[in-house]
Amino acid sequence: MCGVMSASPSPRLAAEALSARPPGAGWVLLALALAVLVALPVLMVAANLAAPTEGVWSHLAETVLGAYVANSLWLMLGVGLGVTIGGVGTAWLVTMCRFPFSRSLEWALLLPMAMPAYVVAYTYTGVLDYAGPVQSALRALFGWSSARDYWFPEVRSLGGAIWVMSMVLYPYVYMMARAAFLEQSVCVLEAARTLGRSPWRAFTQVALPLARPAVVAGVALALMETLNDFGTVHYFAVDTFTTGIYRTWLGLGQPAAAAQLGAVLMLFVLSLVLAERMSRGAGRFHHTTGRYRRLPQLELKGGKAAAALAFSAMPLALGFLLPGSMLAAWVIQDAALSGLGELAGNSLILAGVAGATAVAVALPLAYAQRLRPSPLVKGCVRLASLGYAVPGSVIAVGIMVPLTALDRLMGGLFLTGTVVALTYAYLVRFLAVSVNAVESSLGKITPSMEAAARTLGAGLGKTLRRVHIPMMRTSLLSAALLVFVDVMKELPATLLMRPFNFDTLATRTFTLASDERLADAAAPALAIVLAGLLPVMLLSRAIARSRPGGEE
């Protein structure tokens, strides 16, 4: 019209017309490449199931394998039971009932998530073992002189491990169950009421069955963490797969056999993933009406209120307050802070780099999936998310075995034991966290946004850069933060793969505790816990906001 447009787009149009490449093909290729890179270590371990190991495997099978399987199963059973009771019970109480502090408990019950299980294990040992304050006080009170005079439960045992892990892992179940209760349409419950159910029976017969898939998903997550745990079981001398992998590799120097142990462990995990997927599949048909209102709450009085408060406050006290204050007390007493700065620096750099990398890799994966939601791309994204279910020790094996071979070929230590290899391990292990976050925040952007950007002349890459990324900035940051904190806490992969003489907060906590220097371990442990509080705060804010139907 008025000749303001300087350049006519016609030559470009003609040139572009020559290429009939389907749109977004480059992004699909990139996603494919990234998915293969991330899934490679897991596939390496799986491939090891068939590899020959010259008798080491049969030796393992004859000697320790039975104990590993038995201990892992008992641990899973115990923790599964513990987190179900603790998680569903507390979620039920704070969602359905009103009693003193119930509103504060809604978010406070998430706090134990900030505690790595191994840290809690150390503090419990410090509190409850023979030299600890509890037994000393008992001896002073009753005049006992030695351990032979009385019986006291042994903390460093399978039962102790179950206890400790239940205390820090129940929030997974709590979170899922609570979200499920809140998402349920109040209409469903009211329908049950009009059909003659009391509030209590409406809950048990309608709300609870509806929440079942969410509960199963939460338990599956908690059990994955249980199988991943190394610090607790190692310290409590409970032989499970993770300690077995560690010992077989570093103690016996048999990486191939370690990889086979890892492969067996992955079978355990696989069954958990399948259980979770199946329950999620059923969960899709949840909501039949769109009317949400806060669930009617039962006002609890007197003894009932006290019992409810005691039950809900117990995991918070035992999983967070007690170990947290114990750590704080040790730090104040000893204040052995020397070297903490370097440790924190190492942890921060590793976690920061891993967080940024995880988001940078998750973005093209999620974007390719949005551009082309084909089975191939969706499969790629799932494949790249596989690592979250796989224990850190298994991933370490899956990376180190090929890297060691590669280094041997090149005649030197180029990759093994470097920060690069370690970051790769973190990426494999925690990519799913950032992929989920990026996926869901990308899903909230209406497709007409990119259609608008494209008709206004922006290509796919530019649309991502100028429209999607600015719109998702907060979600990307919180995705990076989630990975950051997971990496801060991560122990098994870091222990196996860290460069020589390189320590992080987590590894130093572990080595100090292994040397029975529990009080010295308190400072790095407390630093990890404090960092872990950040995402918990994010989560509880999100939970407070996700309350359908507003405040009342």
Place this chain on the structure above:
Amino acid sequence: MNTMGTDGLIIDAVSHDYGGKDVVREVSLRVGPGELVCLLGPSGCGKTTTLRIAAGLEAPRKGRVFLDGRLVSGDGTHVPPEHRHVGFLFQDYALFPHLDVLGNVEFGLDRLARPARRERALAVLEQVGMTAYAGAWPHQLSGGQQQRVALARALAPHPRLMLLDEPFSGLDKRLRDQVRDETLHVLKTSGVSTLMVTHDPEEAMFMADRIAVMRAGRVVQMGEPAELYSRPADAFVASTFGEINMLAARVAGGAVETAVGRFAAPGLAESQAAGVLIRPEGVSLTPAADGEAVVLVSHHLGRSSLVHLRVEKDGMAPQHLHARLPGTLCPAEGARVRLAVDPAQAFVFPANGEGG
């Protein structure tokens, strides 16, 4: 004034499917330079898909699309939307929430130098009367204001073609009439060729130079609004542009006999079943004690009145018929009236045909 090409948009025998389900079948249409064409049809008729194909947001399975004489889709070619130079106005406006009004309008102008970009953005904002809101954020704007900003954003880079997807459906009735009027003027002054999608026939007639009526993925009829109204190609098109009375009849001697009179049936075979469609506004009434119809209900609707009639004719089943009378002329209920039907408002189509 308008120097942008000579031949606008040509869609040539385009077909498309989603996962094996045909949504657009052999659609051909043309939007001439400066012309405003409406795609009109019920939801799911493929009109939005046709629009997205024109934008390049979908690659059609078959057929070709030309923009200003250049092939942009088909024959193994697909020019992506960012190189087509079209403006798209979305149903939900799709304003970028992280950019302010000016930033939104400038988004498509980044090939211009900064001062020129600003100048052009402010000029289009002026055109839609939103200059005062240049620094506002999308969430601070009302629906009508968002629509205007979206229009300015789409128009800013001087598109060869404007594509509008139900652009007024998010607005309430009163605001809609006003925004529609303004949009029409903005589009006509900028002289841009426009293809617009709507399901509202009144809106289509208000906006369009020509209308393409779509049904089940096909263009059933295309023409000027008056032509579609007075010479509908079939019962579906006739009923699209307003309520219709439908009477069943059989062809005898080149015509059909109904309770309300005899209508010529050109092109229909002898003794073929036929449907007679009569617009309520084509029925006029005169009070008469021996009239063939009884007034059942009579409602005053503002500018017109709607009268429900029962027509009784010897040897025929009683018929229910609506008549729309201008003004406040309301016959009393129970009164007997004589009918007259304007032949220009009555259409005879084969029965079992499309529509009915």
